[in-house]
Amino acid sequence: MPDAAFRxxxxxxxxxxxxxGPDTAAAQGAQARNAELTKPPGALGRLEDLAIWxxxxxxxxxxVIESPQVIVFAGNHGVTAQGVSAFPAExxxxxxxxxxxxxxxxxxxxxxxxxxxxxxxxxxDTPTDDFSKGPAMDEAQVxxxxxxxxxxxxxxxDLLVTGEMGIGNTTSAAAIACALFGGDGADWTGRGTGVxxxxxxxxxxxxxxxLTANPEAKEDPLQALRCLGGRELAAxxxxxxxxxxxxxxxxxxxxICSAAAATLEKSVPGALDHTVSxxxxxxxxxxxxxxxxxxxxxxxxxxxLGEGSGAALAIGVMKGAIACxxxxxxxxxxxxxxx
Numbered sequence: 001m002p003d004a005a006f007r008x009x010x011x012x013x014x015x016x017x018x019x020x021g022p023d024t025a026a027a028q029g030a031q032a033r034n035a036e037l038t039k040p041p042g043a044l045g046r047l048e049d050l051a052i053w054x055x056x057x058x059x060x061x062x063x064v065i066e067s068p069q070v071i072v073f074a075g076n077h078g079v080t081a082q083g084v085s086a087f088p089a090e091x092x093x094x095x096x097x098x099x100x101x102x103x104x105x106x107x108x109x110x111x112x113x114x115x116x117x118x119x120x121x122x123x124x125d126t127p128t129d130d131f132s133k134g135p136a137m138d139e140a141q142v143x144x145x146x147x148x149x150x151x152x153x154x155x156x157x158d159l160l161v162t163g164e165m166g167i168g169n170t171t172s173a174a175a176i177a178c179a180l181f182g183g184d185g186a187d188w189t190g191r192g193t194g195v196x197x198x199x200x201x202x203x204x205x206x207x208x209x210x211l212t213a214n215p216e217a218k219e220d221p222l223q224a225l226r227c228l229g230g231r232e233l234a235a236x237x238x239x240x241x242x243x244x245x246x247x248x249x250x251x252x253x254x255x256i257c258s259a260a261a262a263t264l265e266k267s268v269p270g271a272l273d274h275t276v277s278x279x280x281x282x283x284x285x286x287x288x289x290x291x292x293x294x295x296x297x298x299x300x301x302x303x304x305l306g307e308g309s310g311a312a313l314a315i316g317v318m319k320g321a322i323a324c325x326x327x328x329x330x331x332x333x334x335x336x337x338x339x
Contacts, residue, residue: 005150005242009139009222012146012241016268019244022056029061036330036338044324046298047317050276051325054318057249057274058158062326065319068115069157070308071239072099072106073149075231076127077168078136079210084171084203086195089127095165096121105305106163109312113319115161120152122231131175132209135227137234142222145231149238153246159318160243160250161278162236162257163308170283171203173259175210175228177285179217180259180266181292184208188285190255221266233260240264243274250275251318252295253311254304255286265293276318278311279303 006012030052035041042048055063074096080089098104099119110117122145128136137145153160166172170192177188185207191200211217214227225234237260243250252258252275264271277295280287282304290297298314331338 004147006143008143009226012143013222013267016241016264016271021270021273023059024056026059026061027052027056030055030325033061033330034325036332037325037328038331038334038336039328047321047324050318050321053276054249054322055325057247059247063322064326065159065322067157068113068159068161068315069154070106070110070115070117070161070163070312071152072117072119072163072165072308073232073235074119074121074124074165075169075235076124077166077172077230078127078130079132079171079206080127080168081130082132082202082206084195084199084206085167085192086199087167089167092165092167093121093124096124099165104307105309106307106312109309113312113315115312115315116154116157118152120148120235122148122235128230131172131228132206132213134213136172136229137226137231139226141231142226142229142234145234146238149235150242152235153239153242153248155246157248159315160239160248161253161308161311161315162239162250163253163311164232164236164256164306166230166232169230169232169256171206172228172230172233173256174203174285175207176224176233176259176263177289178207178211179224179228180221180262181289185211188288190283190285192283221263225260225263229260236260237264240275241271244271247274251278251311251314252276253278253308254281254306255283255289256306257308257311258286258289258293262289262293278314281310
């Protein structure tokens with residue numbers, strides 16, 4: 001076990017604030033290269049911006065993507081005792097086994113785009129506490145989950161996707177979003193795994209109760225993660241932060257991943273500059289979270305599976321952007337007139 005990079009939420013926040021930004025020289029070099037590629041200016045649209053952004057974090061004007069990593073974190077939530085999900089909590093562990101045996105959608109997508117996939121189950125036999133009655137985790141528990149994510153990132157990776165599995169975690173994500181961005185429970189609560197209208201009403205009520213039971217969540221984004229989140233949400237946040245320290249670009253997944261990531265951005269503005277949004281999901285509040293954190297999704301396919309699936313699919317977009325940027329010939333190399 002590596003030494004802990006931080007031991008308290010305060011130390012984690014300080015670490016976030018001390019992280020370096022993009023490499024401006026690499027960005028300028030990538031912009032100059034892009035201007036010389038054999039295409040009309042702007043002809044590849046957003047792919048050009050993605051390539052320059054990626055280059056700025058990798059520190060080279062001609063980057064490659066060879067070692068993407070997908071990490072799926074799983075956790076159980078005490079709030080499921082309130083009946084907020086269409087599925088029982090046992091499904092979390094069953095799906096972890098499915099991931100490990102290669103049978104889930106995320107396994108197929110990771111394999112398709114050449115990504116290494118890792119699965120981390122976080123204390124599934126010990127759900128978080130019911131956040132509608134008080135904090136989901138104490139500080140030691142949330143720090144342990146953040147460290148699990150931090151230590152799960154492969155330093156040799158050159159692109160990261162974080163996914164999740166946890167029955168009840170759309171309720172947790174809705175509560176976090178409500179704490180971070182305001183409004184009431186109804187603004188952030190959706191159908192999740194497919195609950196009925198009555199189920200949505202119940203989830204909305206539970207989210208509102210959670211905000212009342214945890215007033216500190218509105219005052220401090222990392223306290224929102226502790227009080228309203230789950231171990232898998234905290235682990236995703238830890239992994240995204242670790243990727244920043246290693247200059248590994250990140251593709252954000254859906255509503256749950258984005259809500260977890262938003263706690264970093266609200267704690268330290270700019271903490272998500274090394275990330276892009278892979279897709280906008282069918283969970284209605286996801287688009288609102290992306291607007292709040294200033295992320296324009298790459299894809300919109302009506303997906304709402306979680307697992308990191310939408311972000312994993314967007315690995316293909318990123319690979320395409322980098323292949324064109326780094327593999328295309330310049331006008332001079334190709335002997336093509338640029339006038």
